Amino acid sequence: MSLDISARLSAIDWQQTGDELGAEGHALLPGLITTSECAQLAAMYGNESLFRSRVVMARHGFGQGEYQYFHYPLPDLIAQLREALYPRLVTIANHWHALMGLDTRFPATHQAFIERCHAAGQQRPTPLLLRYGPGDYNCLHQDLYGDEVFPLQVVLLLSEPGRDFDGGEFVMTEQRPRMQSRPMVLPLRQGDAAVIAVHHRPVQGTRGSYRVNLRHGVSRIRSGSRFTAGIVFHDAT
Ligand SMILES: O=C(O)CCC(=O)C(=O)O
Ligand SMILES: [Fe+2]
Numbered sequence: 001m002s003l004d005i006s007a008r009l010s011a012i013d014w015q016q017t018g019d020e021l022g023a024e025g026h027a028l029l030p031g032l033i034t035t036s037e038c039a040q041l042a043a044m045y046g047n048e049s050l051f052r053s054r055v056v057m058a059r060h061g062f063g064q065g066e067y068q069y070f071h072y073p074l075p076d077l078i079a080q081l082r083e084a085l086y087p088r089l090v091t092i093a094n095h096w097h098a099l100m101g102l103d104t105r106f107p108a109t110h111q112a113f114i115e116r117c118h119a120a121g122q123q124r125p126t127p128l129l130l131r132y133g134p135g136d137y138n139c140l141h142q143d144l145y146g147d148e149v150f151p152l153q154v155v156l157l158l159s160e161p162g163r164d165f166d167g168g169e170f171v172m173t174e175q176r177p178r179m180q181s182r183p184m185v186l187p188l189r190q191g192d193a194a195v196i197a198v199h200h201r202p203v204q205g206t207r208g209s210y211r212v213n214l215r216h217g218v219s220r221i222r223s224g225s226r227f228t229a230g231i232v233f234h235d236a237t
Pocket of ligand 2: 142216
């Protein structure tokens with residue numbers, strides 16, 4: 001069955017997405033996946049054979065709740081989104097690197113970028129499913145897995161706020177040089193995707209651009225259960 005991912009991505013205003021990302025470090029893609037795709041992905045959590053490893057967050061001080069990294073080959077929907085989102089985001093990524101004075105430029109296809117990761121020893125897939133229950137939360141963090149870092153990542157909310165869970169907001173902070181941190185809450189609904197900065201973003205100052213540091217996490221789930229899928233474009237060591 002064709003998932004028609006390229007048609008969905010063609011309907012998105014990528015200029016606007018790039019502008020939002022540049023201004024805020026995040027942009028929403030409402031309704032990127034269907035309710036039934038959300039349910040299918042969330043149901044995968046119980047199928048251990050799909051995953052290479054499982055992380056219980058409390059054991060590492062990452063928060064409370066757990067997640068699992070898919071192994072290769074990734075489920076079709078995740079694989080297609082990862083491959084098709086990359087070329088839409090690579091222009092923004094290269095622009096950001098130029099503005100931030102970073103030498104690295106990213107190749108046109110995800111295949112070429114993943115080959116670079118693998119050559120650098122980052123061979124383990126990073127797409128993951130996260131599961132939270134009442135009281136769980138995810139501490140502010142950055143998804144860095146080695147020297148190869150693609151500066152944007154995508155998060156898909158698989159559960160519906162107010163129905164499946166309460167609380168559990170997706171939050172980001174932006175740490176600016178010599179200033180207090182700026183908090184942000186992303187108003188995600190089931191099926192929405194957020195494109196977010198992995199590590200930092202450029203900010204236009206009066207004397208050229210500088211970098212601000214971003215982190216993301218999830219506030220405490222007050223009730224119910226919350227599932228997300230994360231798509232990081234670099235692989236892990
Ligand atoms: O559950 C969430 O919304 C956070 C997911 C996350 O940290 C990620 O996808 O990198
Ligand atoms: Fe994350």
